[in-house]
Each structure stands twice: as structure tokens, then as C-alpha cells.
Amino acid sequence: MVNYLGLKNVLAMKLMSQCKKKKKKKNMHHGKLLNYFNLFLFIYLSFVFNFENTKTSTTTNKEQIPSTLLISFLSFDIFSYWFATRPKALKAPCDLRMQSVELPGGEFARRGAVLNGGPLLSHFYEDAKTxxxxxxxxxxxxxxxxxxxxxxxxxxxxxxxxxxxxxxxxxxxxxxxxxxxxxxxxxxxxxxxxxxxxxxxxxxxxxxxxxxxxxxxxxxxxxxxxxxxxxxxxxxxxxxxxxxxxxxxxxxxxxxxxxxxxxxxxxxxxxxxxxxxxxxxxxxxxxxxxxxxxxxxxxxxxxxxxxxxxxxxxxxxxxxxxxxxxxxxxxxxxFIYVTKDTxxxxxxxxxxxERVVQGVILMHGARIGYFQGDIRILMDDLSTLKPTVFPVVPRLLNRMFDKVNSPLKRRILEFAFRRKENEMKSGIMRRDSVWDKIIFKKVQVIIDLRIVVVFSVVMGHVRMMITGAAPISAPVLTFLRAALGCHFYEGYGQTECTAGSTATIPGDWTAGHVGAPLPCNDIKLVDVAEMNYYAAKGEGEVCVRGPNVFKGYLKDPEKTKEALDEDGWVHTGDIGRWLPNGTLKIVDRKKHIFKLAQGEYIAPEKIENIYIRSEAVAQAFVHGDSLQACLVAIIVPDPDFLPGWAKKRGIEGSYEELCKNKEVKKAILEDIVKLGKESGLKSFEQVKDIALHTEMFSIQNGLLTPTLKAKRADLRDCFRKLIDELYSNIKI
CATH class of the missing domain: 3.40.50.980 (Rossmann fold)
Structure with a gap:
């Protein structure tokens, strides 16, 4: 209950205060617009309130605020705040509709449009060539x-x-x-x-x-x-x-x-x-x-x-x-040039x-703060250092997304996310919108403390995040760009290309691709006929050539010849597709492919990357060979999420008990197959049965390399008995 006259005074003070704040800012155009909006709103509300006071002066309800009017006021105020504070879109360095151009010569090679037809970049500063x-x-x-x-x-x-x-x-x-x-x-x-x-x-x-x-x-x-x-x-x-x-x-x-x-x-x-x-x-x-x-x-x-x-x-x-x-x-x-960054x-x-990121920092006279060496207290280092540049791997981003992707939180966030997504499509990246203040600020503090990036973003210091080293799904990247509100870039590359060979560019906040070729290299796609990928159709194995391509492997000419052809192209083993806007999308993997009994080629890493999107799945190993007509998988459920995930389905127990439960296994199989269908996997690319394993694949148990990649031969040997049992059950 609020008296109309008192409400008018409160509204007037609020609107005048808002106008004064805007006048302090340099954007006078937005400030004037806000003044006009608020003046109109104040006159309108004054008229309505006076009319309502006269009309209802003899009633006992004269102190009540009309709900429709209050809603109108809130909606109008939100709109005026959004319009007045909306920043300009970040200017892109090239036409976002065509971020790379095809080179002459008939090889289907492409070069980044940011070069504007110029040569590849070997160095940016004449005084910094080493x-x-x-x-x-x-x-x-x-x-x-x-x-x-x-x-x-x-x-x-x-x-x-x-x-x-x-x-x-x-x-x-x-x-x-x-x-x-x-x-x-x-x-x-x-x-x-x-x-x-x-x-x-x-x-x-x-x-x-x-x-x-x-x-x-x-x-x-x-x-x-x-x-x-x-x-x-x-x-x-x-x-x-x-x-x-x-x-x-x-x-x-x-x-x-x-x-x-x-x-x-x-x-x-x-x-x-x-x-x-x-x-x-x-x-x-x-x-x-x-x-x-x-x-x-x-x-x-x-x-x-x-x-x-x-x-x-x-x-x-x-x-x-x-x-x-x-x-x-x-x-x-x-890469992006930075000054006065941390x-x-x-x-x-x-x-x-990490070395390339540090190189960008040091070349421009910025500074680097090192964490204490314990990832568990990285949050404390972040709060003390207040970095502005934060590289992050997809594994952390996926866990961040999982923390806010429960059904209740999803419903609450959906509306606000769509509003910010619309701004991102216009090239606007911000974290001071009304949605940030009301909704996403809560998101940024409910994420688990182990997901260390968030605190610094909440504090408003991080201006740029970079992710690479592994694939990240488009929904995860799009949501986190909206929720965190800083410039968020994705790159793709490998050690043989120094680090990066493509990256998204400023102003392009769309997801589902890894950007255009960097100014230091060209990219071409070559035919992989056995997997039905052809360069003439804009698909094929990703090959990179430029001053960032390595010189070969130490004392290993055979391996060098396999990776680096005589024309200087390094063959990555990844399958890419050119999108209409000239960006590259990684769609498959050539390495580790195998053939099923019926002759279909399988790229297991592509399937595994889809399956681990399941909330219940931490790791997956997909297996098949030329003697079998279908695929099977070893699944390691996520110990942090499996109990809650199973409880929603009416199943309770310890992590070990759940991993032995046939209903849990059935539910996980159904979930990953559903994800596979949604991601466009063909029927022969879907697993027909799975086994649940409680121990994570790790470096210590010899199932991961030091760079956390699967040792497929060792995984196959380790789980040979389980794999044989799975195939035996399928045959029955």
C-alpha cells in the first residue's frame, strides 16, 4: 500500500536521479532521450494518479496502486534504462558476412578477410621479430x-x-x-x-x-x-x-x-x-x-x-x-592487441x-600474475589480482554451464538470456544491462567456487576471455557470453601451428564455428573420400600453411613427412566445413577413424564429444572395429551430477551403487542416444550398448596423455573384457 501522492514523489525523485546520473556520462544523446522518456512518464503518471485519486476518493481502496499501471511503469522504466545505457556495437575489422576469401590457384585455400588482400602476417612490429x-x-x-x-x-x-x-x-x-x-x-x-x-x-x-x-x-x-x-x-x-x-x-x-x-x-x-x-x-x-x-x-x-x-x-x-x-x-x-592489461x-x-597469450601480454608491456600453484585457491588469486584477460579451457566452461542448467534455473534464465542474445547478434557485448543486474549477477555468484573464472567477471575486471584447446558446444558458448558479458573469443589450432590457426573476431558473437583464418596463415580443406568429404563442397581435412607452421619433428623425418607435405601444408587430422560467412566449423576427426563390418567409417572422438554433453557423463570411450557391425562405449558417470540426475528419475544410492544399477545404465544410454540424434549422428554412429565405469580416465592410470587426450590403444586393452561382454550381449 502506497499513497498516490507519495508514489508520485518517489517516482519523480527516482527519475530525476536517473537523469542526473546520465548527465554525468559523456553520452549526451542517450541522456537527452532518457530525460524525454522520464518527463513523458512523469506527466503521464501524474495525470493518471490525479484522475484515480478523484475517482476513488470516497472508496476505501484509494491507497491501492493499480497493478496494470505499475506493470506499465516498470516495463517503460526498464525499456528507457535499456535504451539509454545500450552501448554501440563493437566495430568488426571486416565484413562479418564474409570473414575469409578464396585464394586463386584452384586449391580452395582461404585467407582471412582482415588482411584485405594483403600478404600473410609474419610480424606486426619492426622492432619485435624475435x-x-x-x-x-x-x-x-x-x-x-x-x-x-x-x-x-x-x-x-x-x-x-x-x-x-x-x-x-x-x-x-x-x-x-x-x-x-x-x-x-x-x-x-x-x-x-x-x-x-x-x-x-x-x-x-x-x-x-x-x-x-x-x-x-x-x-x-x-x-x-x-x-x-x-x-x-x-x-x-x-x-x-x-x-x-x-x-x-x-x-x-x-x-x-x-x-x-x-x-x-x-x-x-x-x-x-x-x-x-x-x-x-x-x-x-x-x-x-x-x-x-x-x-x-x-x-x-x-x-x-x-x-x-x-x-x-x-x-x-x-x-x-x-x-x-x-x-x-x-x-x-x-592475435588481439592489448595494453595495460593484467x-x-x-x-x-x-x-x-598459454605461451602465446603471455607473448601478447609481454609484447605490449602489460603484466602477468601467477597463481599460487593450487587450483583450489585460484579464486583467492583472482580476487587479489583482478585480471582483465582470462584464457579458459572448455572443461571449465562446461562445468559452469552445468551449474546453471537445472530445469528451474533454466526457466528463470531463458527470458533474460534471449534478450541479451539479441544484443549479441547486433554485435553488442555488455554486463551492465538490466538483465545483468537482476538475473545474471545471481548466475555469476551461484556457480561453484571451483569454476574460478566467475568471481573476477562479477567484479567487473575481466574484459576478455579466450577459449581453445578442445571443442565447446554452441549453446554453452552462447549462454556464457550472454551471462558473463565480456568479449569472449574461441580459437582453434594445434602445437604444429604454434598454437592458433583460426579465431573468432571482435564483433562476431555467433557460436558454432571457430572463426576465420588468422592473419598469419592460410587454410585449405582437402578431400577425405573414405569419409565422403570433398573440398569442392567446402568440406575436408583442415590443412594450414603460413609463417606459424612448425619446421618438423626432432630427429623424426618419417613423422614429419606424414604431418607436413612438400608444399608446406600441415595436415591436422581434423575435418572442417566452410560456412557461408567464411568461418570454419570443425565437424569431424580423421585420425583414429576405423571401419565397421558393413564398411561405414567412424570417427569416435566426434561421437564422444557429443556424449559427454550429457549431464550424467564425465568421460566416454567409444569403440568399434571392422569385425563388428555396431559401436559400444565405456562411460564414466560424473560423480558430482549423477546422484542428483538419478534422483530426478526416482533412483537413489551412492555413486558406486548407481553405477551398478541397470536402470541408471539404461537411462544414461537413452540420454546419450538422444543427444546423438539431436546432433545429427547417423544410426550407425550411435552406440548400441554401454558399460559404466567408476574410475576416471587419468594420466596416473595410464589412460590419458599428459595433454589429457585419450590413449585409445591403452583404453582398448584396459576394457577389452568389458567390450567383449557388451558385444556378446548384443549378439544375444
Whole structure:
């Protein structure tokens, strides 16, 4: 109950306050429009209220507000607020209706339209053609500003300036030379550490003196590490903690090896030194190494072309992809340019995705803050650092989407989502709309704390997010773009192309594609006749050529010839389709394909990526062979979602009990088959039976590679008995 006169005063104060706020902003056009809207609204409401007061002065209900009038007021106020605060669409760098153009020559190759017919981009700045030069450019751009930051628990970030980083890198690099390393002999330096400033300092030390960095994964086993050490003949490895040193000693103990020196970042004891000496290895601290270099300072020798040895993990032994300064500089130059940004480094630096993002940051004099090394407290690092650039992998995005995709939340969000989706289609990306304030702000705080990106977005600091490394479904990406309201880009690539080969462009917020070719490479599709894909129809295997394409695999000419043809095109093994707007859509996978008994070709990874969209499914392994006429699958249900998912279907129990329940198995099979139909899978691409497995596929149990890709041969061997049982039941 509100008195009409009191309501009029409240409305007048509200509208005048809103107008004053708008006047403070520079957008005078919108401010004037809002004034006109509010003036009209105030006059209209005053007339109606006065009329109603006169009409109902003798009734007992004169204090009531007409509900239809209140609804009209709210609707009109929302519209006026939306219209007045609606930002302009982001200007796209090219025509969004044609983002790539076909090149002459009859190969069906395409080039990004952002180049406007010009040559491929090898570098963007004349003073930044090597990784050494790009860092020094960052020094100049930042005016020796903060560069690398780290923090101790519950403490603020402490920063090293650009000049401090360069000085430490030159000291460490000089120590490498003093130990006998050179670009012509013993050029490889191993880096075996989590993300931290010392990782980047070690990398820059290599660039400064034309040495080659060889990143080692935290999750590598002794077999893979031993292979890499032998393949590269590494004599020096920089490690962060004693546990990594112990793992390296396990790899070389009792056999011939090349390792001579281990440089340890954190403290260590004499027992570790003694054990290393028994293997013929010296251990020194990073501080001592820098002091050695300071006493034997060398002038920079940044001329060597080869810069990084990235080991690619698939079936069999890892392959060493040789990447040059030119490869990385061209790829970094092709991405979005940033200034005065802050980046949170938590994705593994042993992957090129994170390295390229850091390159963009450092080339422009921005700063990088490293997480403390524990993903469980990354939220605390985010709230302290307040990053503006946040790369994220699809796995996190899928979990974010699952958290808000319950039926109740879905109904609440649907209307607001459609309103924001309409703005995105017009090229507008924002997080200050009325829908953000009323609805999506709630979404951004209800997501599980393990999904670490959200807090920083809520705080309004993240302006740009980048996702890649794996496929992400269009509904998930579209929803999160609307809900989070920052510029959200998707890219596609692989290590052999340095990192990225396509990316969505500013202003294009549509989903369902991976963007146009980057300015550093062309893309063509080639026929895959056995899968019925033909380049003339705009479909085929994705091939990439440009200055970002690697030089081959270390000491492996056969594998190099398989991946890199004589014309310089790297064959990715992915199947793509050109869309009418010139963007690329990844639709299938050529590698790991097999033929069923009836002659149909199957790409299991495509099917698995569809099945894991089920709320109940965490992992899937689809199997078939030429002796069988159908597919089966091993499914690992999601322990976080399975109990709630099953309860909705009237089934309760522990995770282990549910995985043994035949009704749960039947329900999951029906759900994934339904998803398959919705995604356009043919009947022969659908599994006919499944088995539920309770243990996640992991690096530790040997079923995933260090890059978290399925070891298909090992999975097949591990589940051979289950697979045979599934086929036996189908035959019955």
C-alpha cells in the first residue's frame, strides 16, 4: 500500500536521479532521450494518479496502486534504462558476412578477410621479430612497469619490473653459457616447473642467448621424461621443487644419461645433493646460478632461429615439434592487441596456448600474475589480482554451464538470456544491462567456487576471455557470453601451428564455428573420400600453411613427412566445413577413424564429444572395429551430477551403487542416444550398448596423455573384457 501522492514523489525523485546520473556520462544523446522518456512518464503518471485519486476518493481502496499501471511503469522504466545505457556495437575489422576469401590457384585455400588482400602476417612490429626483441619492446611500452607478479598465501602480489626480469634472465643465461651451453653445441635447456615468474625468466634466458627451451609437464611419468631427455640430450634442467628433482633422478638412475646440472628454485637438503651426485649430477640453487652468471656476464646472442622444442603427445612416444622465433612471433602478432592489461597465468606454460597469450601480454608491456600453484585457491588469486584477460579451457566452461542448467534455473534464465542474445547478434557485448543486474549477477555468484573464472567477471575486471584447446558446444558458448558479458573469443589450432590457426573476431558473437583464418596463415580443406568429404563442397581435412607452421619433428623425418607435405601444408587430422560467412566449423576427426563390418567409417572422438554433453557423463570411450557391425562405449558417470540426475528419475544410492544399477545404465544410454540424434549422428554412429565405469580416465592410470587426450590403444586393452561382454550381449 502506497499513497498516490507519495508514489508520485518517489517516482519523480527516482527519475530525476536517473537523469542526473546520465548527465554525468559523456553520452549526451542517450541522456537527452532518457530525460524525454522520464518527463513523458512523469506527466503521464501524474495525470493518471490525479484522475484515480478523484475517482476513488470516497472508496476505501484509494491507497491501492493499480497493478496494470505499475506493470506499465516498470516495463517503460526498464525499456528507457535499456535504451539509454545500450552501448554501440563493437566495430568488426571486416565484413562479418564474409570473414575469409578464396585464394586463386584452384586449391580452395582461404585467407582471412582482415588482411584485405594483403600478404600473410609474419610480424606486426619492426622492432619485435624475435622473442628477445618482443620482451624489450614490452620494456619500452611499459616504461619499465610491472612485469611478473607472484604472491604468498594471504599476501598481495609482489612485482618484478621489466628491467629486473631482463637482468635476471641475462644472469641466468650467462650461467648457462658458463656451464658450456651454446647455440651450436648443447643448446637445450629443460624447464620442469609449475607456472611462476622463474619459469618465464628461464625461458627468456634461453631466448637471450639463442638456446632452446624444452618444457616438461608436471604430470609426465618417468617413461616419457626419460624419452625426452634422451631425444634432446638435455644436460641442464631448471626445476621448481625437490619432488621434481627426485622424479628426474628416478629417470636417470642406473643408466647412461646426458643430465649434468639441475637448477632448483626452492630450498633443498643435503640428502638430495648426495643422491644426485651418485648419478653424476650437480644441484645448485637458482640464486647461485644467477650469481655465477652475474660474475661471468655475456652479451646477448639472440640470433638463433629455433626457440622452443614442444613435445606432442599422442599414441606411442612423444614427438618433438620444432618451433622457431618466427613461428611464435607471427602467431602472437595475429592475435588481439592489448595494453595495460593484467593476465592470470594458471594454464600450463608447457602448452603453447598459454605461451602465446603471455607473448601478447609481454609484447605490449602489460603484466602477468601467477597463481599460487593450487587450483583450489585460484579464486583467492583472482580476487587479489583482478585480471582483465582470462584464457579458459572448455572443461571449465562446461562445468559452469552445468551449474546453471537445472530445469528451474533454466526457466528463470531463458527470458533474460534471449534478450541479451539479441544484443549479441547486433554485435553488442555488455554486463551492465538490466538483465545483468537482476538475473545474471545471481548466475555469476551461484556457480561453484571451483569454476574460478566467475568471481573476477562479477567484479567487473575481466574484459576478455579466450577459449581453445578442445571443442565447446554452441549453446554453452552462447549462454556464457550472454551471462558473463565480456568479449569472449574461441580459437582453434594445434602445437604444429604454434598454437592458433583460426579465431573468432571482435564483433562476431555467433557460436558454432571457430572463426576465420588468422592473419598469419592460410587454410585449405582437402578431400577425405573414405569419409565422403570433398573440398569442392567446402568440406575436408583442415590443412594450414603460413609463417606459424612448425619446421618438423626432432630427429623424426618419417613423422614429419606424414604431418607436413612438400608444399608446406600441415595436415591436422581434423575435418572442417566452410560456412557461408567464411568461418570454419570443425565437424569431424580423421585420425583414429576405423571401419565397421558393413564398411561405414567412424570417427569416435566426434561421437564422444557429443556424449559427454550429457549431464550424467564425465568421460566416454567409444569403440568399434571392422569385425563388428555396431559401436559400444565405456562411460564414466560424473560423480558430482549423477546422484542428483538419478534422483530426478526416482533412483537413489551412492555413486558406486548407481553405477551398478541397470536402470541408471539404461537411462544414461537413452540420454546419450538422444543427444546423438539431436546432433545429427547417423544410426550407425550411435552406440548400441554401454558399460559404466567408476574410475576416471587419468594420466596416473595410464589412460590419458599428459595433454589429457585419450590413449585409445591403452583404453582398448584396459576394457577389452568389458567390450567383449557388451558385444556378446548384443549378439544375444
Amino acid at each position: 622473442l628477445y626483441e618482443w620482451f624489450h619492446r614490452g620494456l619500452r611500452e611499459s616504461n619499465n612497469g610491472p612485469c611478473l607478479g607472484s604472491r604468498k598465501p594471504k599476501q598481495p602480489y609482489e612485482w618484478l619490473s621489466y628491467s629486473e626480469v631482463i637482468e635476471r634472465a641475462e644472469n641466468l643465461g650467462s650461467a648457462f653459457l658458463h656451464k658450456g651451453h651454446s647455440k651450436d653445441g648443447d643448446p637445450y635447456i629443460g624447464i620442469f616447473s609449475r607456472n611462476r615468474p622463474e619459469w618465464t625468466i628461464s625461458e627468456l634466458a634461453c631466448y637471450t642467448y639463442s638456446l632452446i627451451s624444452v618444457p616438461l609437464y608436471d604430470t609426465l611419468g618417468t617413461e616419457a621424461i626419460s624419452y625426452i631427455l634422451d631425444k634432446t640430450c638435455i644436460s641442464t634442467v631448471v626445476c621448481d621443487v625437490p619432488e621434481k628433482v627426485k622424479l628426474l633422478l628416478d629417470c636417470v638412475s642406473g643408466r647412461q644419461h646426458s643430465v649434468k646440472t639441475l637448477i632448483l628454485i626452492e630450498n633443498f637438503d643435503t640428502d638430495l645433493v648426495s643422491r644426485a651426485q651418485q648419478c653424476g649430477i650437480d644441484i645448485i640453487s637458482l640464486r647461485d646460478a644467477e650469481n655465477i652468471g652475474k660474475a661471468h656476464r655475456q652479451h646477448p646472442v639472440a640470433t638463433c632461429e629455433l626457440s622452443v622444442m614442444m613435445f606432442v603427445f599422442s599414441q606411442g612416444n612423444p614427438k618433438g615439434a620444432m618451433l622457431t622465433h618466427s613461428n611464435i612471433v607471427s602467431n602472437v602478432s595475429a 593476465h592470470i597465468s594458471y594454464l600450463p606454460l608447457a602448452h603453447m596456448f
